[in-house]
Amino acid sequence: MQKIVQCVPNFSEGRDLKKVEKIVEPLKNQEGFKLVSYEPDSDYNRTVVTLLGNPEAMIEPLIKFILKAVDLIDMNHQKGEHPRMGAVDVLPFIPISNITMDECVDIAHKIGKKIAEKTKVPVFTYAEAAQETSRKKLPNIRKGEFEGMKDKIKEPKWTPDYGKAEIHPTAGVIGVGARLPLIAYNIDLATDDIEIAKKIAKAIRGSSGGFKHIQAGPVFLDERGHVQVTMNILNYKQNPIYRIFETVKMEAKRYNIDVPSSEIVGLVPKDTVIRSLKYYYAVEQRDLDEAMTMDKVTDDAIKYLKFRDFNAKKIIEANLD
Amino acid sequence: MQKIVQCVPNFSEGRDLKKVEKIVEPLKNQEGFKLVSYEPDSDYNRTVVTLLGNPEAMIEPLIKFILKAVDLIDMNHQKGEHPRMGAVDVLPFIPISNITMDECVDIAHKIGKKIAEKTKVPVFTYAEAAQETSRKKLPNIRKGEFEGMKDKIKEPKWTPDYGKAEIHPTAGVIGVGARLPLIAYNIDLATDDIEIAKKIAKAIRGSSGGFKHIQAGPVFLDERGHVQVTMNILNYKQNPIYRIFETVKMEAKRYNIDVPSSEIVGLVPKDTVIRSLKYYYAVEQRDLDEAMTMDKVTDDAIKYLKFRDFNAKKIIEANLD
DSSP states (O other), X not given: OOOEEEEOOEESOOXXXXXXXXXXXXXXXXXXXXXXXXXXXXXXXXXXXEEEEOHHHHHHHHHHHHHHHHHHOOTTSOOOSSOOSBSEEEEEXXXXXXXXXXXXXXXXXXXXXXXXXXXXXXXXXXXXXXXXXXXXXHHHHHTTHHHHHHHHTTSGGGOOSBSOSSOBTTTBOEEEEEOOOOEEEEEEESOOOHHHHHHHHHHHBGGGTSBTTEEEEEEEETTTTEEEEEEEESOTTTSOHHHHHHHHHHHHGGGTOOOOOEEEESOBOHHHHHHHHHHHHHHTTOOOOSSOOHHHHHHHHHHHSOBSSOOGGGBGGGGGO | OOOEEEEOOEESOOSOHHHHHHHHGXXXXXXTEEEEEEEEETTTTEEEEEEEEOHHHHHHHHHHHHHHHHHHOOTTSOOOSSOOSBSEEXXXXXXXXXXXXXXXXXXXXXXXXXHHHHHOOOEEEEETTOSSGXXXXXXXHHTTHHHHHHHHTTSGGGOOSBSOSSOBTTTBOEEEXXXXXXXXXXXXXXXXXXXXXXXXXXXXXXXXTSBTTEEEEEEEETTTTEEEEEEEESOTTTSOHHHHHHHXXXXXXXXXXXXXXXXXXXXXXXXXXXXXXXXXXXXXXXXXXXXXXXXXXXXXXXXHSOBSSOOGGGBGGGGGO
């Protein structure tokens, strides 16, 4: 079975669309992986690229992509609303299918070493690929941004993981990481009372004592006329979707309101959905269908997790064909 | 209404029972509070005292109690399995009825100042009473124990909150704190399969991504012949009992096992139980009975939270009369 990762490089140009095209050029029409999207944002002055496929196949094209960015972006003159420390700011690898987190960490280190050699941009490995606890959280590394990194990188505590302890004069530094996919998930409440969404969000989110990897808040949907608990699930293995959905249903009972549906924003790995379907299959003492086709996963996600506006294309792997 | 706190002094003598008696003597038969229990442990070489009542009434007797302990315990020769930094090691105040955490923090500081003046034992305020984040967790303060405190207390970072930066030569230092009550709570599973209890404990406990203030593990009850999820609830306001009980029931469904009962170990404040009963009243759209007598709280806790071996005497406040 194919090893599939998602790779989401972020680079610090989101205004000059001609430059954006030139920078992503080496990632187009390559063997072994797909350029799923690239979305320039002019306020942020930043472009988020999404690649999907075999990580080994990505390495050489990614080096060419970084060389282009280094060539076309001068961080001494770059301004935007998003914090940044380099021309290519971050390069995270996310396990999707038939690949472990450890393998993604290895990929991050392999390409990190190569980046330092071939582009002269110093590399900090972060998240699961971090070699020190203080480098787990990207904001810790990025603090001070491009401008502050000139001095920061000379502190013994901030020696880069690969490359010299000296920023690239125009491209700064780059963060190369490995992490779980972030799931953007919302649960609909059949009420327009924002206070109820606020209380339920507080019950489930990590910052107020709830599930560790859940960031959640209340939102009123103007067009639909009801409230939602809107959230990010930062670790779907420790905080699976079904557990959050069922806990929200349990909390909603005290307000005597229904929880008619929920929604995935963006894409979701197949594994994330199957893990949660397994809960409902077990409750109903049904066997897990070995095949679990995209259609089957989609149908059952709609049936049990009440996903609305959901179809097979919302599953990451369905975008590979 | 009477302000009620629980105060749980721990002192470093648990072997010489004559000394233990002499030390607790000033806490017996006092006006305004009750000496509920004192339990010497010879392995720990430590005695845990429980007081219940008006905190102001406790102040003078507690000073006399500490003076006795200072007089009778020499930490230079004290050995036991429990980490300790002083003759009276810790003195936490726990809000029970008609008193806020802020008031308990004030009491901790008031008595802390007095202890330093009258007993010459330097005071570190901890938990909610801490004045610095690094002093929130007692183990941070106690690290190095009595033996290490001689030098540690001279570091600017570890200047005591009250008293001189010099340990008492025989009594060391004391931690004076304010914290929420710790609820020891177990949920019964109708199975002898310890793996199921292990998986459910993992789903709910903070250390593996679950509820922040829950420490939980699996246990097999030999005599009863079934397993339990056994836990401490460190903050019953953010992680109320009903939420944990209902989440465990939800998780148990996937194993098709019943959750017939649960149990409180030791005592529980009335407020803790009422907070959880409110959930079930709301679900059933019943009004909260204003009176909520001990008997009513007891009956409904058994009905909704399935407390077994529970009676009014398990509610802290019932022990005051």
